[in-house]
Amino acid sequence: MIKTLGLPKAWRTSKGAGVTVAVLDSGVDPGHRDLAGSVVTGRDFTAGANPPGVAPRKLHGTYMASLIAGHGHGPGGRRGVIGVAPSARLLSVRVILEDEEPGFREFNSAERFEDVVAKGIRYAVDQGADVINMSISKELATKEERAAIRYAISKKVVLVAAAGNDGQRKPDANGFAPYSYPAAFPGVVSVGATDRGLRRASFSNWNPSVLVAAPGVDILGAGPGDEYWVGKGTSQATALVSGVAALIKAKYPDMSPALVAQALTAGATRRPPGGYDTGTGFGVVNAAGSLDVAARLAGHTQTAKGAQAQDPARPMAGGHAGPIQVINRDRRSVTLYGAIAAGGAIASITSLGILVALVRKARRVIPQRDASSRPGGDA
The missing domain is CATH 3.40.50.200 (Peptidase S8/S53 domain)
Incomplete structure (x- = not known):
């Protein structure tokens, strides 16, 4: 032992x-x-x-x-x-x-x-x-x-x-x-x-x-x-x-x-x-x-205990607190990618509509086929 x-x-x-x-x-x-x-x-x-x-x-x-x-x-x-x-x-x-x-x-x-x-x-x-x-x-x-x-x-x-x-x-x-x-x-x-x-x-x-x-x-x-x-x-x-x-x-x-x-x-x-x-x-x-x-x-636990807790009022990397400033805004790229995103959204909505229509059609067909395949079964 x-x-x-x-x-x-x-x-x-x-x-x-x-x-x-x-x-x-x-x-x-x-x-x-x-x-x-x-x-x-x-x-x-x-x-x-x-x-x-x-x-x-x-x-x-x-x-x-x-x-x-x-x-x-x-x-x-x-x-x-x-x-x-x-x-x-x-x-x-x-x-x-x-x-x-x-x-x-x-x-x-x-x-x-x-x-x-x-x-x-x-x-x-x-x-x-x-x-x-x-x-x-x-x-x-x-x-x-x-x-x-x-x-x-x-x-x-x-x-x-x-x-x-x-x-x-x-x-x-x-x-x-x-x-x-x-x-x-x-x-x-x-x-x-x-x-x-x-x-x-x-x-x-x-x-x-x-x-x-x-x-x-x-x-x-x-x-x-x-x-x-x-x-x-x-x-x-x-x-x-x-x-x-x-x-x-x-x-x-x-x-x-x-x-x-x-x-x-x-x-x-x-x-x-x-x-x-x-x-x-x-x-x-x-x-x-x-x-x-x-x-x-x-x-591991001692390391965690020894670490100083992050003050939520201060930035993670130290330094001065304050809002993030945007230095340069590429308006042309923003417009281009926005148009692509919009087009994708429209295509998705269209596809979803077609899918819903197909599902509804399938729901009308499947019960009839199942019912007819079961001798003596209820519809």
């Missing part, structure tokens, strides 16, 4: 220092040895779903957090899980329950929990998140989520979400796998998963919302209580892409979400034939390539 994403080269430029990645998930274990010191525990928007006294399991959230910013442990941090952006800071925001938690059914059916994702996005933005990882998916969107995403983008926060794991389901009426939210919202980086051969994983959703892909099969990550897990899904792929986004934002903190997305797509490898397909988007994310593209994009 490290080589596939081009991390050794990327880490010479950025390791994510100074960036906060919000992990909207089931909670993160801040005491795991590969995450210790990197996690700030934020709000729990699922409070009340589990019975009193039941502690969150934090399995999925810890797993995703380690892929984003795990720093390893032991001598030189060489053991355990090393995430894509090992120097990044993590903000844990609990917005889902694990399937095994006793309040899971209550959480997914009670109306009071309908907008927890939207609330989590706004909370993360207000807490200073630079990137928001959403390794979560659902089939129905809400207007509150759409508004929260607009709010995040307006604050230059990059949003990354899972395309979903329903790729083996029967295609919809348009011939695609189901759309998943929040990934399918405009402005969100929707991530598909690839297998070991860097082809679309069979479970990964394929539809036009998919922007990029990342490895999503047999991915090692951390679990609560210093455990480790191996799993597959677009969740894992999403966490890896969020890590790459964190590397970019650490190096170029003022870069807009749209330009970060452009760096991710333009820096991708294993591009599909034609440059895009609905399974892997614009290709497999590559951290080194994305940082190279980001450097070029940052150069």
